[in-house]
Amino acid sequence: xxxxxxxxxxxxxxxxxxxxxxxxxxxxxxxxxxxxxxxxxxxxxxxxxxxxxxxxxxxxxxxxxxxxxxxxxxxxxxxxxxxxxxxxxxxxxxxxxxxxxxxxxxxxxxxxxxxxxxxxxxxxxxxxxxxxxxxxxxxxxxxxxxxxxxxxxxxxxxxxxxxxxxxxxxxxxxxxxxxxxxxxxxxxxxxxxxxxxxxxxxxxxxxxxxxxxxxxxxxxxxxxxxxxxxxxxxxxxxxxxxxxxxxxxxxxxxxxxxxxxxxxxxxxxxxxxxxxxxxxxxxxxxxxxxxxxxxxxxxxxxxxxxxxxxxxxxxxxxxxxxxxxxxxxxxxxxxxxxxxxxxxxxxxxxxxxxxxxxxxxxxxxxxxxxxxxxxxxxxxxxxxxxxxxxxxxxxxxxxxxxxxxxxxx
Amino acid sequence: xxxxxxxxxxxxxxxxxxxxxxxxxxxxxxxxxxxxxxxxxxxxxxxxxxxxxxxxxxxxxxxxxxxxxxxxxxxxxxxxxxxxxxxxxxxxxxxxxxxxxxxxxxxxxxxxxxxxxxxxxxxxxxxxxxxxxxxxxxxxxxxxxxxxxxxxxxxxxxxxxxxxxxxxxxxxxxxxxxxxxxxxxxxxxxxxxxxxxxxxxxxxxxxxxxxxxxxxxxxxxxxxxxxxxxxxxxxxxxxxxxxxxxxxxxxxxxxxxxxxxxxxxxxxxxxxxxxxxxxxxxxxxxxxxxxxxxxxxxxxxxxxxxxxxxxxxxxxxxxxxxxxxxxxxxxxxxxxxxxxxxxxxxxxxxxxxxxxxxxxxxxxxxxxxxxxxxxxxxxxxxxxxxxxxxxxxxxxxxxxxxxxxxxxxxxxxxxxxxxxxxxxxxxxxxxxxxxxxxxxxxxxxxxxxxxxxxxxxxxxxxxxxxxxxxxxxxxxxxxxxxxxxxxxxxxxxxxxxxxxxxxxxxxxxxxxxxxxxxxxxxxxxxxxxxxxxxxxxxxxxxxxxxxxxxxxxxxxxxxxx
Numbered sequence: 026x027x028x029x030x031x032x033x034x035x036x037x038x039x040x041x042x043x044x045x046x047x048x049x050x051x052x053x054x055x056x057x058x059x060x061x062x063x064x065x066x067x068x069x070x071x072x073x074x075x076x077x078x079x080x081x082x083x084x085x086x087x088x089x090x091x092x093x094x095x096x097x098x099x100x101x102x103x104x105x106x107x108x109x110x111x112x113x114x115x116x117x118x119x120x121x122x123x124x125x126x127x128x129x130x131x132x133x134x135x136x137x138x139x140x141x142x143x144x145x146x147x148x149x150x151x152x153x154x155x156x157x158x159x160x161x162x163x164x165x166x167x168x169x170x171x172x173x174x175x176x177x178x179x180x181x182x183x184x185x186x187x188x189x190x191x192x193x194x195x196x197x198x199x200x201x202x203x204x205x206x207x208x209x210x211x212x213x214x215x216x217x218x219x220x221x222x223x224x225x226x227x228x229x230x231x232x233x234x235x236x237x238x239x240x241x242x243x244x245x246x247x248x249x250x251x252x253x254x255x256x257x258x259x260x261x262x263x264x265x266x267x268x269x270x271x272x273x274x275x276x277x278x279x280x281x282x283x284x285x286x287x288x289x290x291x292x293x294x295x296x297x298x299x300x301x302x303x304x305x306x307x308x309x310x311x312x313x314x315x316x317x318x319x320x321x322x323x324x325x326x327x328x329x330x331x332x333x334x335x336x337x338x339x340x341x342x343x344x345x346x347x348x349x350x351x352x353x354x355x356x357x358x359x360x361x362x363x364x365x366x367x368x369x370x371x372x373x374x375x376x377x378x379x380x381x382x383x384x385x386x387x388x389x390x391x392x393x394x395x396x397x398x399x400x401x402x403x404x405x406x407x408x409x410x411x412x413x414x415x416x417x418x419x420x421x422x423x424x425x426x427x428x429x430x431x432x433x434x
Numbered sequence: 435x436x437x438x439x440x441x442x443x444x445x446x447x448x449x450x451x452x453x454x455x456x457x458x459x460x461x462x463x464x465x466x467x468x469x470x471x472x473x474x475x476x477x478x479x480x481x482x483x484x485x486x487x488x489x490x491x492x493x494x495x496x497x498x499x500x501x502x503x504x505x506x507x508x509x510x511x512x513x514x515x516x517x518x519x520x521x522x523x524x525x526x527x528x529x530x531x532x533x534x535x536x537x538x539x540x541x542x543x544x545x546x547x548x549x550x551x552x553x554x555x556x557x558x559x560x561x562x563x564x565x566x567x568x569x570x571x572x573x574x575x576x577x578x579x580x581x582x583x584x585x586x587x588x589x590x591x592x593x594x595x596x597x598x599x600x601x602x603x604x605x606x607x608x609x610x611x612x613x614x615x616x617x618x619x620x621x622x623x624x625x626x627x628x629x630x631x632x633x634x635x636x637x638x639x640x641x642x643x644x645x646x647x648x649x650x651x652x653x654x655x656x657x658x659x660x661x662x663x664x665x666x667x668x669x670x671x672x673x674x675x676x677x678x679x680x681x682x683x684x685x686x687x688x689x690x691x692x693x694x695x696x697x698x699x700x701x702x703x704x705x706x707x708x709x710x711x712x713x714x715x716x717x718x719x720x721x722x723x724x725x726x727x728x729x730x731x732x733x734x735x736x737x738x739x740x741x742x743x744x745x746x747x748x749x750x751x752x753x754x755x756x757x758x759x760x761x762x763x764x765x766x767x768x769x770x771x772x773x774x775x776x777x778x779x780x781x782x783x784x785x786x787x788x789x790x791x792x793x794x795x796x797x798x799x800x801x802x803x804x805x806x807x808x809x810x811x812x813x814x815x816x817x818x819x820x821x822x823x824x825x826x827x828x829x830x831x832x833x834x835x836x837x838x839x840x841x842x843x844x845x846x847x848x849x850x851x852x853x854x855x856x857x858x859x860x861x862x863x864x865x866x867x868x869x870x871x872x873x874x875x876x877x878x879x880x881x882x883x884x885x886x887x888x889x890x891x892x893x894x895x896x897x898x899x900x901x902x903x904x905x906x907x908x909x910x911x912x913x914x915x916x917x918x919x920x921x922x923x924x925x926x927x928x929x930x931x932x933x934x935x936x937x938x939x940x941x942x943x944x945x946x947x948x949x950x951x952x953x954x955x956x957x958x959x960x961x962x963x964x965x966x967x968x969x970x971x972x973x974x975x976x977x978x979x980x981x982x983x984x985x986x987x988x989x990x991x992x993x994x995x
Contacts, residue, residue, distance in 0.1 A: 110844075113469065115848060285657060296763075427486050
């Protein structure tokens with residue numbers, strides 16, 4: 026009997042040890058985190074469709090290996106959903122401590138979904154990273170709320186995103202003045218039919234365009250900061266859908282087909298099928314010029330009333346095998362050196378999440394001196410930042426869009 | 435020992451397949467505790483059926499399966515009938531391997547760039563002939579009925595069916611039969627269709643089913659060429675599966691079952707069409723008409739095959755050009771500048787993925803061929819096809835939509851504790867490779883003339899000796915073709931490699947698909963060639979080896995068909 030009790034106790038002890046390994050390391054003792062991280066391999070699951078970003082991740086891998094003895098492996102994805110699926114499968118199969126994904130590049134809906142399903146490392150860790158002190162959470166509120174969902178430190182900011190449009194100035198004679206608002210854009214499509222389109226929601230970029238249009242067309246934008254009230258949805262969105270109804274016959278292919286994503290949209294601009302494209306990254310046009318995807322006469326523009334803005338992040342799954350290694354990598358990614366290298370347009374051109382004014386001189390000056398590239402607007406030219414509507418709006422908009430336009434005739 | 439082979443095959447593979455299916459089916463009825471679905475209900479179905487345009491999506495998928503299979507098969511049959519033993523036939527025959535090796539997605543990209551209003555054909559004649567300085571706003575690619583998508587599928591399925599038919603041809607002694615038909619006064623095509631085709635078609639049937647299953651559920655080709663509003667069912671399914679809202683996975687699972695039903699319906703429709711075609715063929719045969727005026731028919735069949743080959747090669751050539759292009763604007767017929775930058779950048783890092791791709795592909799293919807041969811040999815010796823029926827389960831991975839099935843497969847691997855090891859990955863590939871190897875090999879094997887083996891047995895040869903000296907060498911061409919097909923299938927696997935390998939085993943395909951998601955035609959061009967290189971080598975070996983081994987045995991060579 027006693028022997029049985031002892032073995033039960035032993036089993037519990039093993040179980041408890043197993044549970045303990047499922048928890049975050051002690052962040053108050055950073056030296057111990059770095060020590061535990063040494064020798065770990067971090068599998069960083071990140072979209073792999075851009076050569077310059079892949080190269081940047083390679084560079085970061087070399088740095089963390091040199092500095093902290095952490096090996097970084099970029100698992101290139103075509104869609105972040107595949108990483109989410111992997112974590113879901115591991116949870117379903119009870120693999121709670123030996124997950125195969127250590128770090129994910131993520132934001133918005135994927136983050137909200139993973140957080141809701143308890144698939145992320147808890148409790149929050151990002152705001153306890155040593156380099157968090159440089160992060161600009163005062164003037165960049167999206168660093169703390171991702172699509173109005175509080176991040177609670179369960180993802181660390183990596184870079185800033187802002188909706189910018191671009192066009193080929195070599196075609197100025199044929200395209201007229203570029204629009205300065207969504208209403209302008211609707212008029213522009215009437216004057217130049219067949220020369221504009223947007224990715225079909227629920228593609229991320231297509232939904233972003235819808236949200237921009239919604240914010241500009243509602244009477245009282247403050248309702249968008251709260252969850253959708255179903256009885257008011259039709260009234261709030263009536264102006265938006267009236268404008269889209271008017272615009273769609275004048276779209277590329279008369280709105281009978283839509284490009285799949287922002288990459289397809291950019292290709293259409295390059296092929297001279299359309300005249301205006303857009304992206305969620307101010308450096309997009311400059312990067313595309315550098316890779317010969319767009320002509321060097323392309324320039325960016327924004328709507329002077331403001332465009333959507335948010336942040337992209339890295340997160341750690343709840344069952345990551347190399348938690349300490351992931352923390353060390355996440356901390357390195359928000360270090361002034363890594364952020365500076367990232368914002369260099371010759372590298373990636375992705376805007377920093379740091380407060381550059383608060384940095385030590387040795388970093389602030391090179392930040393100020395960065396030449397952002399011909400087609401990239403300076404931070405001061407990017408116009409006001411519009412806040413993301415509550416996540417429920419996006420979901421509801423996508424549904425309504427598919428209902429109205431998802432079946433073309 | 436041999437008696438165990440079918441059982442072993444089923445045991446090793448049925449486990450993952452069945453659990454994979456179950457993990458697809460249960461969420462369709464709202465059961466998946468890890469995402470909060472703990473009670474069975476029909477809610478996912480209720481959500482599915484109100485999806486806008488659902489039935490149109492299903493109809494497009496159904497049509498794509500049937501139309502693709504019909505046109506591809508007709509083209510192959512007509513070409514074989516009208517042109518075998520001609521110079522044109524032999525030169526087309528040499529093109530089959532490279533045609534087959536081109537990945538589906540690369541073919542689709544090439545075709546899209548060929549046909550689009552801003553594509554190369556238009557650039558060739560603009561602005562000189564058309565007056566277009568900017569592309570016209572015509573809906574060609576992504577057309578509403580999916581015609582461009584079907585064209586893309588057809589040009590890829592023609593070489594597949596052609597290859598399988600070539601491998602089967604020597605077994606049915608086409609020359610003797612064709613000569614007899616000709617001596618009775620029949621035209622080339624009629625003679626072939628009356629005398630050879632009825633023996634050949636049964637050997638192609640499984641391959642045709644695979645074509646139907648693939649075309650009715652293809653994702654990559656459909657995304658590049660297919661309609662978008664609404665998209666074919668399989669594309670929407672992947673969209674729901676990948677939706678950030680994890681609850682959509684329940685709807686996606688119900689959609690996967692619907693996709694399965696659509697594919698099954700396409701197969702059933704095909705089976706009834708077979709009956710009908712048989713009846714018509716019978717009527718034509720007894721009418722006694724000789725069909726000697728066949729010039730037009732022959733010209734059309736040659737035209738169809740040549741156009742398909744041209745479309746793939748032209749697309750490929752354009753991708754090659756893109757891989758070297760600087761900025762390339764409409765309406766320039768050639769890029770403004772040429773640069774090797776994309777190649778220089780991608781090549782150095784490809785060594786390891788290339789090695790892994792070969793290692794996994796060879797392992798999975800060797801195992802698959804061994805299992806298939808063991809099963810077939812067992813059937814031959816015992817004259818039993820009973821277990822063969824049970825083997826049908828191995829074909830399921832061909833018709834279950836991959837997006838949902840792979841998720842289940844991944845779960846089953848995790849449950850039995852198979853991590854992201856090399857062995858697990860080979861097993862996962864085996865699930866997809868084995869059915870292709872089996873369907874390429876089974877019918878040619880069964881069609882072999884049993885009298886050779888009987889003669890050998892009567893002279894006292896053991897079963898094993900008969901296998902090694904008679905049956906296997908006689909089937910060498912078919913075995914190698916099956917292996918090449920299997921290897922190509924392994925090389926092409928993206929989702930299983932990514933999800934089960936967890937990034938520990940990057941292959942050229944996982945790299946290619948991830949990089950191609952950036953939409954840069956230069957990168958797509960580079961990887962199209964990287965991806966087709968390995969399967970191409972496989973197919974070349976599959977045609978070269980028998981030609982060399984049987985250089986002095988005329989009737990063993992498929993090349994004389």
